[in-house]
Amino acid sequence: MAEENCIPINSEIDIVTARQKGRAMAAQLGFSSTELTLIATAISEIARNIVEYAREGEISLSIAHEGDKQGIVVMGCDNGPGIPDIKLAMQDGYSTGKSLGLGLPGAKRLMDEFEIVSEVGRGTKVTMKKWVQNHAR
């Protein structure tokens, strides 16, 4: 299993590639079918934001270990315009693109961990993680 996987995002076609690769990697890690869908959907949102607002960038997928936990890390990077007010962008319904404004806050709900850093004029980086559920809690 490749430990790291990098998908360049240059057009909307790449969004499909990114979420398919993410799903495949997550499947190998043993996520349930519902979780696979959650992960693929979150990747789709982040990749689409890259295409929409930064034109190009990349999604990288890797495996995370923490103690005996295993998970998937999805990172979306671009050198686009950046986000001036992250707090605002993370609110349900806030959109500068006349859209639903659910991509970022929604992706956060779909994953276990979510982090976003952005600098105006430099770019945006979103890091998300989801851990394989160890069913005995």
Next chain:
Amino acid sequence: MSVPILKQGDYLIASVQSELSDADLLKLRDDLVSRVGEFRSRGVIVDVTILDVMDSFATRTLRSMAHMIMLRGAKTVIVGIQPEVAFSMVQLGLKLESVATALDLEEGLALLDSQTKGDTRRG
């Protein structure tokens, strides 16, 4: 990959055959909206059984499509949303709002029949 659209009586049926790119989705929307006028259809079914992701873009596009189709005088039913996909959509916060849904093609057809029955606009 574009989506084949079948005409069946008063209805149009579009069955998604593979994962859709944004462009495919927009094309489906435009095709359906124009065919509804062309064939004077009373109902449209979009079968999304095959889709394993419905993100905000797909939802928004299907929603606007249903709206446009309604303005052209037909009803839209989205059928075949998978359990995982439905779960993911509500977690994301997505809603189809007033767009009708049904379990599968068969149920979708039954729903259209019941809704367009007694619809006598063409007398």
Next chain:
Amino acid sequence: MKKEKTNEQANKSSAELRQELVDHFREKRELLRQQWVQHMTAKGLLAGLTREDIETESITIYDTCIVCLETGEYDGARTYAMRMAERGVLRGMSTEQIIGGLLTLRDVYGRSLFERYQHDMERLSSALDIYEPVANKILSIVALAFVAEREKIVRQQQEAIRELSTPVLQVRDQMLILPIIGVIDTHRARQLTEQLLRTIRTSRAKVVVIDITGVPGVDSKVANHLVQTVDASQLMGATVIVTGISPEIAQTLVTLGVDLTKMNTVGDLQGGIEEADHLLGYRVVREEPGNGFIHNKKV
């Protein structure tokens, strides 16, 4: 410079010695394996195993250990240990049997080394330096495999219990009832929803009655889960009716700003089922007063 050279020599002789040990164990395979089986039998470690099992398993284990010694690769041992753990736990083999068996093999191997090198203490000590870490590693691999297997089974049992505690009942064609009893947390709410959605698909349900009479309290989180469950079911084409909302819960929901008008609510479960019948196009007909049976007829 000089030091490197001695290191090299040491490495070389250690590789040679390792191969010597491998050859030794291969040569004595039948003898040592028989000894091992005899010791295990004497200790009662083979209870419940058939002759055939003992033969094939002991050969495989013996050979797998030698491969580990020869190659320094433990993947084969790991895979085998996992398989053994799976079957062993199923057959109810005790940890004592498993670990005891391996300790016995370790002793058999060890003794034969003593025998072979008893006149060359230095070589014996070098041989043990090579042999002992391998033996320890194999033991820990097997022990871990068994622990993991036990944990897996416990997990599966917990999962099964959890599923049982939230049954999705099919009362009639196209109608499901989900009586929720007890506290709902995020994890359980997710499970409930997933299970309900899957059942909607498999049973082709069109109406779902969710009864929350047995839920002690509803906070904004639980209310949100409820709304999500309703919405997700709707996406699959099913209508949800929520019943059993106590006055307190109703008040909480209103205070929380949950829009109840978007939810189909009916006072109690019986009323919910009647409403569901109505939606499905059944008509409830009470026959002969006092006979008590309720017949459902599709209109």
